[in-house]
Amino acid sequence: MATDGDHEMADATAGAEANGTSGDFVKEKQRLRLLPGSSDTQASFAFEKEDHTLGNALRYMIMKNPDVEFCGYSIPHPSETVMNLRIQTWDNVSVMDVLKRGLSDLADLCDVVEDKFTAARDDFNDSHPDRVATK
Amino acid sequence: MPSWAPLSASELAERQRGLSEEQLQQRRIVHVNAETVQDVSATDIPGHWGPGQDDSWDIERFKQGLQTKFHQNKPYDSAFSLVGVDASIANAYRRILLSEIPTLAIEDVFIFDNTTIIQDEVLAHRLGLIPLTGGQEGLTWLRWYRKPPPKDDFASQATWPYDVDDNDADSATPNDHNTIVITLKVECRWATQDEDGRDGRRMAKEGETDPNERYVNSNIYAHQLVFEPQGDQAKHFSGENAIRPVNPDILIAKLRPGQRINLRCHCIKGIGMDHAKYSPVATASYRLLPDIKITQPILGADAKKFQRCFPRGVIDLVKDGESGENKAVVADPMKDTVSRECLRHDEFKDKVKLGRIRDHFIFSVESTGQFESDELFLDSVRLLKAKAERFKRHLTELEEGR
Numbered sequence: 001m002a003t004d005g006d007h008e009m010a011d012a013t014a015g016a017e018a019n020g021t022s023g024d025f026v027k028e029k030q031r032l033r034l035l036p037g038s039s040d041t042q043a044s045f046a047f048e049k050e051d052h053t054l055g056n057a058l059r060y061m062i063m064k065n066p067d068v069e070f071c072g073y074s075i076p077h078p079s080e081t082v083m084n085l086r087i088q089t090w091d092n093v094s095v096m097d098v099l100k101r102g103l104s105d106l107a108d109l110c111d112v113v114e115d116k117f118t119a120a121r122d123d124f125n126d127s128h129p130d131r132v133a134t135k
Numbered sequence: 136m137p138s139w140a141p142l143s144a145s146e147l148a149e150r151q152r153g154l155s156e157e158q159l160q161q162r163r164i165v166h167v168n169a170e171t172v173q174d175v176s177a178t179d180i181p182g183h184w185g186p187g188q189d190d191s192w193d194i195e196r197f198k199q200g201l202q203t204k205f206h207q208n209k210p211y212d213s214a215f216s217l218v219g220v221d222a223s224i225a226n227a228y229r230r231i232l233l234s235e236i237p238t239l240a241i242e243d244v245f246i247f248d249n250t251t252i253i254q255d256e257v258l259a260h261r262l263g264l265i266p267l268t269g270g271q272e273g274l275t276w277l278r279w280y281r282k283p284p285p286k287d288d289f290a291s292q293a294t295w296p297y298d299v300d301d302n303d304a305d306s307a308t309p310n311d312h313n314t315i316v317i318t319l320k321v322e323c324r325w326a327t328q329d330e331d332g333r334d335g336r337r338m339a340k341e342g343e344t345d346p347n348e349r350y351v352n353s354n355i356y357a358h359q360l361v362f363e364p365q366g367d368q369a370k371h372f373s374g375e376n377a378i379r380p381v382n383p384d385i386l387i388a389k390l391r392p393g394q395r396i397n398l399r400c401h402c403i404k405g406i407g408m409d410h411a412k413y414s415p416v417a418t419a420s421y422r423l424l425p426d427i428k429i430t431q432p433i434l435g436a437d438a439k440k441f442q443r444c445f446p447r448g449v450i451d452l453v454k455d456g457e458s459g460e461n462k463a464v465v466a467d468p469m470k471d472t473v474s475r476e477c478l479r480h481d482e483f484k485d486k487v488k489l490g491r492i493r494d495h496f497i498f499s500v501e502s503t504g505q506f507e508s509d510e511l512f513l514d515s516v517r518l519l520k521a522k523a524e525r526f527k528r529h530l531t532e533l534e535e536g537r
Contacts, residue, residue, distance in 0.1 A: 064192035
């Protein structure tokens, strides 16, 4: 049974925390590794317990950065929940900075989507009491 | 900087010929031909269109371009359009909706008595698939139960005591903070005059075959599951918020006189990735907005035939000023299913161009009843943000450790 001390569910806990239920210090297992052969401007990362959900989204955000020469992700084997992400940059830009910025940009994007969605939903509910668009 | 890197503002203004609205719109379309699809990949990557185009990430530009429009917002069934995001982000939301939002469902079933013809494991499987609901804030209060791995799974057994959540010492034992107890205790018997007002045995002798008349409790429904609040649970799950099945009329088993079911279920939080019973959506899907372009006018009888190639409401016939005949005009592309039927007829297959708009996603979120559809989508957005934040923390740790 996969529900044994499961790491996958830990993200769901993080999601619940995003709702503000827990503010205490939380000990998390490190799920990000640097693969060997990496340098300051080119690196491969291994994300444990992650798949296309985060992989493709993060790849897109990192590719939007003009300092990035190459960014791609892969899942080495479907039986292991590991996702590899490779980043190569132009002009001595640090790979860590690029990854950090990609993650921040993804978080900002989610914020914008959340705000706009909530506003549109509240507008719709107010103007349509039967909850169906009149067309 | 590479040759295609974005230029300064003045150089940009110089180079920018000013892409017309139409050209920008053309770039958003995936072309659907009779047998092929073209221009599938997103082209808003920096450098794709050369130095004159700045496609790098700009939150303000994204904020202006993003639109959300609702088509329907019934409590457990939402349909809305998300315009301006990339496919990878929309897909991430869809995947999270399906598999990573925590839900409550029956997990362990302790069977004391089961003399029905439904086998124990089949009965337990059916119970697990029943969607339960119990009030939003109660369900977020509930903690996780980390089940110990089965004794025959040696790989997990080796790491189990060390894998247990450091933050919640009690998570490995079922307690009132992480487990909901539901019982089912029913017995089927003949209907008697004293208790039920009808004599089942006599009716059977007289030829009555309907089991609902002959017996009592011959059909076991989900509303017969009894929620038993433990410890602190009575505070969070009471009255309206009591744990109950979303659909009370789900048939669990069929019994005959003398057969009994006596069991106790433990319900815990889980995610769809583990087992589909934990998925909070019946399904969550999206499609891209179809795009129909009529390049040359289609008139008269052809126009009528053209209208019949599409679902009702997609094509309208208007009186053409010049020729006085009916002309086909695109009325509502959202109703179209892109069946490409019009490309099968020689009369107008060269006069129409089909496609889909690459960044216009029409989401359909159908909830199973535990949470509301719009809240589910918001949870999915927050969960993706939580993932990104979590890996930012891990990255900081990684950098400090080096």
